[in-house]
Every structure is written in structure tokens, then in C-alpha cells.
Amino acid sequence: MKKMIVFDSTKCTGCKTCEIVCSFKNDQVFGSSRARIRNFRDLDQSFFVSLTCMQCEDPPCVKICPTMALSKEDGLVRIESMRCIGCKICMLACPFGAIAFDAARGFAVKCELCGGDPECVAFCPTGALQYREIETANADKQRNLFARLKEACLSS
Numbered sequence: 666m667k668k669m670i671v672f673d674s675t676k677c678t679g680c681k682t683c684e685i686v687c688s689f690k691n692d693q694v695f696g697s698s699r700a701r702i703r704n705f706r707d708l709d710q711s712f713f714v715s716l717t718c719m720q721c722e723d724p725p726c727v728k729i730c731p732t733m734a735l736s737k738e739d740g741l742v743r744i745e746s747m748r749c750i751g752c753k754i755c756m757l758a759c760p761f762g763a764i765a766f767d768a769a770r771g772f773a774v775k776c777e778l779c780g781g782d783p784e785c786v787a788f789c790p791t792g793a794l795q796y797r798e799i800e801t802a803n804a805d806k807q808r809n810l811f812a813r814l815k816e817a818c819l820s821s
């Protein structure tokens with residue numbers, strides 16, 4: 666069964682631990698700008714969102730890559746950095762904005778789930794990130810989204 670990273674905004678404190686451990690795992694540097702997971706925040710409402718590659722079933726980034734640097738294997742979208750020419754078309758094609766460009770090295774980067782044991786999930790101090798089977802994760806995400814939408818509508 667395929668798995669994905671699931672984010673629970675009700676548990677996130679915006680600490681960015683996930684970004685720091687991701688950058689260290691992938692690039693051996695401590696820096697949010699090098700992370701494959703991104704945190705966004707709305708400080709006015711103390712609302713945080715962590716975003717990473719959703720490993721799409723039919724990934725538009727894979728379809729559009731002119732050099733076939735992106736591929737989908739065993740449910741995981743991967744980038745072969747040696748094939749990437751740095752055109753950034755994959756970044757435009759990604760509906761989630763989950764692909765970044767590493768300007769220092771000249772190629773695109775994205776989450777590849779740390780080989781099936783995501784560091785961001787392992788080190789998340791509040792449990793806001795979980796690595797779960799897709800079927801159960803999708804149902805939980807729908808419930809969480811509905812609850813947030815309902816709350817937003819009631820507070821307006």
C-alpha cells in the first residue's frame with residue numbers, strides 16, 4: 666500500500682523543525698531554504714501549513730519535463746539531477762508548488778520521502794506530520810479540510 670505525508674494544521678506550531686531536518690538529511694546543511702518541505706504561515710491568525718510533494722497519481726511535472734529528468738516509480742516521483750537542465754517547467758506544472766530550484770547546483774529538487782522513512786515526520790515535535798497509507802490519509806484530510814472550512818465560515 667502506498668503512503669504519503671499527511672499534515673495536521675491543528676497540531677503545527679510553525680517551529681520549522683521539519684524544514685531543518687529535511688535540509689540536513691538531503692544537503693547536510695541546516696537551512697530552511699534547502700528543505701524539500703515548506704512551511705507557510707499566516708501570523709495574523711496563527712495558522713501554519715506544511716507543504717511537500719503529494720506524489721501525484723498522474724504527475725503533471727513528469728509529463729511536462731523535456732528531458733525526462735522526472736519519473737514516477739513505485740508510487741514515488743523522482744528527479745534525476747544529472748538529466749535536469751534547470752528549465753523550471755516542472756515547477757510551473759506542479760499544482761502544489763512543491764518543486765524548488767537549487768540555484769547553487771542548477772537543478773530542481775523535491776521531496777522523495779527519504780526512501781520511505783521521512784525525517785520531517787520522525788522529528789516533528791507535535792506530530793503534525795504523519796506518514797500514512799494514502800486511503801486513510803485522504804479520508805482524514807477531507808475531514809480536516811471540512812472542519813477548517815466550517816470554522817472559517819462561522820468566524821466570518
